[in-house]
Amino acid sequence: MSTTLHGTPTVTPRADGLPSLRAIEEAAGVVYREFQATPQYRWGLSSQRLGTDCWIKHENHTPVGAFKIRGGLTYFDALKKSGTLPLEVISATRGNHGQSIGWAARAHGVACTIVVPHGNSIEKNAAMRALGVTLIEHGQDFQESREFAIQLAAERGAHMVPSFHADLLRGVATSWWEFMQAVPQLDVVYVPIGQGSGACSAIAAKLALGRKLRIVGVVSAHATTYADSLAAGRVVEAPVTTRLADGMACRIADPAALELMAPHIDHLVQVTDDEVAQAMRDLYADTHNVAEGAGAASFAAAMQERSELKGQVVGTTLCGSNVDSTTLASVLGAC
Template sequence: MSTALHPTGLPSLADIEAAAEVVYRAFPATPQYQWGLLSERLGTSCWLKHENHTPVGAFKIRGGLTYFDQLARRGELPHEVISATRGNHGQSIGWAARAHGVPCTIVVPHGNSTEKNAAMRCLGVNLIEHGDDFQAAREHAIALAQTRGAHMVPSFHPDLLRGVSTYWWEFLRAVPALDVVYVPIGQGSGACSAIAAKQALGHRVRIVGVVSAHATTYADSLAAGRVVEAPVSTVLADGMACRVADAAALAVLGPGLDHLVQVTDAEVAQAMRALFTDTHNVAEGAGAAALAAALQERSTLRGQTVGLALSGGNVDAGVMAGVLGSA
């Protein structure tokens, strides 16, 4: 299936509102809180959107729900779906596939999060381990889908953006005074959906993309104006561990982002500790990246209302213990 956007561009306000009806059949809108200690740490008013409070602990479930809803509406539910993931996208597709009675196979790289793997299996997913990184797993999933005649669910697609946009739509409506938001970039659905919600609502918020300094394909590609493959060495931010950027996502991110921030694993670990200390919420590496970027730019944020996405909380217990213990 092509990952090109619809001819009309990003999801419209009507698209997002219709997607919200689909999402809310599975769970309610997630909360956003103005945590006092977090605002104090950042030196300005800060709101945190809790996408770690969905049924799979991450924002991705919204996209899976609307992707399958669109397949069903078109009468195109397949006999099997296959996809690739580092964990949260796979849980999203596994959840939605189970709800529609469609068998689901997910490919993950070797050494993937054991707890994310367990969560996917619990949803009835047939889990396959292949390759050393996400790109290798993705390429194997594509080949497997072709061999089996199965439907390959991409990581970036307009029908995924429909659902993911609902969380930014919620956030911008709940806190209309937001001046700037920080959003992590894995394959791009989260940041592109923030841009979609901003445009749909006519909001003035500035959107800052966040990438791992150890996985720079999006930073390099945006700078070059074309897809540039980059090595991945992050050991903490697996949700951002992409080697090859998506061209369709780049087309949205280029004009839609205010700027881009790169965060190191050390900065991500610091942000994970800060979120636990200030809010007693657990964040996975990618889930803490927004705060890591905001802390990096702290001196420029005084007097502004900042929005952060805690995009996921699915971190292995041992990893979290190590992060907390390294303070």
């Protein structure tokens, strides 16, 4: 059976709207045309720091340095299979979603315009342009960029690619499917929440594989729409003041993501920019991998709760490494 979220047909969803095991396995076939499964390691120093076994899923090792590429690949594959591949797509981003859409659009010969807010990451902008993206700067935050992108798509008759959609979830879920199969003993995973695709995809993989691990959502303490919305049972707008975690800088939660997330998230952890910066330093020292703010958030959350994790196998995700060089130098230099 098929359904729709935001107007585009999805492929083999479950009754609750999450992708089934078969859908995730099919999505993996699409993803692996571009790159193979990313690694996950039990890092000794990170485990020592956390006080228990800590596994890190390295989504920073994809061709765009972030997990989002998986969703872009499956989204465009669904468009192609349904015969609705457009001439032009438009979307909004703080960077990693835009690289995902830019990569997939280029692969399918589709023109791509991406809207980012003023002051967006210089290096993420450069990476999108290198993929052939036409970049437009508009608005002071992601929400303003998103609203402008929707308006622009309507004016041009272009296809608006949302930040949360069932066909994006199928692709992103392949990361968690890989992780949970590779480390079946996981007791708990920490998942950063931006627009919600990562958390909902972790839930999908857990249910598809029949695992009993706990999923802990991680939000920025300076962008609390998902924490506030889950507590209230409805979308609650919240201001965004984070300086580091641009991948989590969401002002208005997606209602479809909230609906899927609410029954399955064990609890939420709010991490400050200072905690994120420390996690960026810790991950670099322990693994010599670079983490952007959102990419370090799950480790920051685990560290915040480390006294409660003794004897458990903990999974975190270095979900992105696309941090500007000047920002990284400033963070590492603040030891």
